[in-house]
Amino acid sequence: AQTVTQSQPEMSVQEAETVTLSCTYDTSENNYYLFWYKQPPSRQMILVIRQEAYKQQNATENRFSVNFQKAAKSFSLKISDSQLGDTAMYFCAFHPSGTYKYIFGTGTRLKVLA
Amino acid sequence: EAGVAQSPRYKIIEKRQSVAFWCNPISGHATLYWYQQILGQGPKLLIQFQNNGVVDDSQLPKDRFSAERLKGVDSTLKIQPAKLEDSAVYLCASSLGGTSGSGDTQYFGPGTRLTVL
Numbered sequence: 001a002q003t004v005t006q007s008q009p010e011m012s013v014q015e016a017e018t019v020t021l022s023c024t025y026d027t028s029e030n031n032y033y034l035f036w037y038k039q040p041p042s043r044q045m046i047l048v049i050r051q052e053a054y055k056q057q058n059a060t061e062n063r064f065s066v067n068f069q070k071a072a073k074s075f076s077l078k079i080s081d082s083q084l085g086d087t088a089m090y091f092c093a094f095h096p097s098g099t100y101k102y103i104f105g106t107g108t109r110l111k112v113l114a
Numbered sequence: 115e116a117g118v119a120q121s122p123r124y125k126i127i128e129k130r131q132s133v134a135f136w137c138n139p140i141s142g143h144a145t146l147y148w149y150q151q152i153l154g155q156g157p158k159l160l161i162q163f164q165n166n167g168v169v170d171d172s173q174l175p176k177d178r179f180s181a182e183r184l185k186g187v188d189s190t191l192k193i194q195p196a197k198l199e200d201s202a203v204y205l206c207a208s209s210l211g212g213t214s215g216s217g218d219t220q221y222f223g224p225g226t227r228l229t230v231l
Contacts, residue, residue: 033217046222050217091157095217097217104156
């Protein structure tokens with residue numbers, strides 16, 4: 001079965017510092033998509049970043065970047081220059097190409113400290 | 115651009131009662147998803163529609179849950195009868211594409227928090 005594991009239930013980081021959230025997944029598929037979603041307190045979930053497995057280049061979106069290691073089945077999210085507004089639950093999600101499946105991890109609660 | 119709308123935002127019911135949730139996706143989005151998010155867990159996909167057809171309902175407890183998407187736009191999710199373990203946030207999401215496995219970005223609604231007593 002395909003699974004997504006986020007091994008850090010909670011993390012904290014000082015404002016302006018850098019933090020890395022980990023995500024590993026298990027699959028026998030070769031083509032798939034990986035996502036990081038952010039769910040702020042009492043607000044709706046939004047996409048942070050998206051990675052296509054066939055692309056070797058790591059995706060970046062402003063202060064957010066990923067370290068995609070396909071062989072290791074690892075997809076970590078790095079947040080640079082952390083801001084108070086980054087405080088949220090972060091979910092890693094896996095989507096095999098050509099299927100309707102979306103599998104989410106259990107999330108990492110990130111708190112940015114002033 | 116208006117986002118995904120859901121109602122109600124909160125619902126408290128007794129076990130064995132029925133409940134229905136409504137979702138209005140972003141205009142023009144072909145694909146609609148319903149997720150169940152139990153406290154402390156990630157969202158679990160219950161059902162996925164492309165236009166008004168079901169493409170995946172493998173994790174929907176069909177003995178008590180049902181869903182429909184009217185005219186390929188709005189959708190309702192119903193639970194009848196509810197159990198204690200149905201207490202969760204029910205999220206609706208939509209995405210633009212009509213092709214499976216294309217990795218479209220999902221846009222989520224605010225969710226409906228259901229408490230079953």
